[in-house]
Amino acid sequence: MEPDPIPVLFVHGLWMHASSWRPWLDLFADHGYVPIAPGWPGDGDTAEATRNDPGRLDGVGIAELTRHYRTVAEALPTQPIVVGHSFGGLIAQKLLGEGVVRGAVAIAPVQFKGVLRLPPTQVRTVLPILRRPGLRTRTWSHTADTYHAGFASAVTREESDALFEAHSIPGPARPLFQAAFANIVGGPTKIDTRSSRGPLLLVAGGADRMVPEPIVQSAYNIQRRNTGATEYRVLPDRGHSLAADRGWREVADLALDFLDRHDLGARQG
Template identity: 30%
Template sequence: MLEVIDKGCVSEAHPVPLLFVHGAWHAAWCWNEHFLGYFADHGYRAVAVSFRGHGQSAIDKPLRDCTVDDYVADVKSVADSLQVPPVVIGHSMGGLIVQKYLETNTAPAGVLMASIPPQGNYGSSLRWLRRRPGQAVKMAFTGKSLQYINTPAQAREKFFSANTPEDVVADCAARLQEDSSRVSVDCLVLKLPHPDRVTTPLLVLGAEQDGAHTRKEVRATARAYRTEAEFFPDMGHNMMLEPGWEAVAERIHGWLGDRGL
């Protein structure tokens, strides 16, 4: 059983539900802090899923063995339970999962927020190796990474801007959990997206103070999907939790409204 947080209802103005897909080490809670309520208040049905083994979602095999295909199947399971195909909105690793989902599933629109690019997570992994070579080597051998991101200082470096209040950073750090080592390999080389298979219109958003994905990588994502990237200043990787999250939500709301969604 997958954990699904479901808020709001579809409306005449917004007849299509929104399905939010979290990134590595997170769960549906990261959308529930601000985004689900915002979109529910604006007349949408807003749904967030926790991948298997994340949040309150059950799992039937070791987490370390979960694959990108497993996470795509989780998204599809929730999407198929809705009355109509939802808009899919993915953050970070969840952005890669959304890209893979859209290769074989239809959606009226999609949003990629600070997403892993179609070229994979090579750039982010290499930067981690250069900055913290000891951590990177230990992660490669043990398949465990949580201990390197779950203190406030580590979480701020990866996920937040320097201006984010300490309580926001500390709360996120305390909620992070281990993720699949197999998925990290999939995102590096084994299960990279094929943009040529995706016909869904995409909105590509980036954060100027992103500690995970560079502006160049976000622009490459947008280019692959024949669009232009949009960036938010003074914002870190966790765009749905950062101060200024309202501007991100408003941009998505406006973009969807322009498409009658």
């Protein structure tokens, strides 16, 4: 009897719509997986629809995101793999630590409780939001200028503007505040890094300003103490948009190779 194909749950980060995963969905489907990319609770069906009704995302935090994607994962016919970018990478690690998924790929994941590095580049990038505490329960949107300066800083302005137009959406500021004070408040940013778990791949962009490479390396140094397989890859010239810009295939191929080597390829499933 043929085993059920493995679902792959894709989780986007702040300021990007789930539509940004479309090339990944097609690629993973071609490799025999069953990929899905549900948006955050409050996201519209399209980037434009989300921009037109940003209030639906007000107050959404890490706990709500984790609960949302845990519910999605548990409703699938067989335990999925999760691939997450930025805050999606944090959620991916939380679901892996809870035993909800069989393996995870975290791309430029936001720091969790216990990661103590705070590079000046990241501080400068997010400070315009954090200095406005009134945004804690509201959404915040990039302009084309701030998007290129912080999010898609390693690609041309032309490509940055195209990504901004196609996929950028308002994002709730609450997760950003929670991550910024992860080691003071803890709570939603805490990850179980000790329980038995499946394989984990962490991917960093060496030119990332939102989640600089030292943060991802620090997460790896904690995660590698786990008995589960843990790998770390750095793409030196890539920025925070690495999962969606023209170089997305390089990251996707790393993920597919990792899954295949750790018996999570669609054929093994």
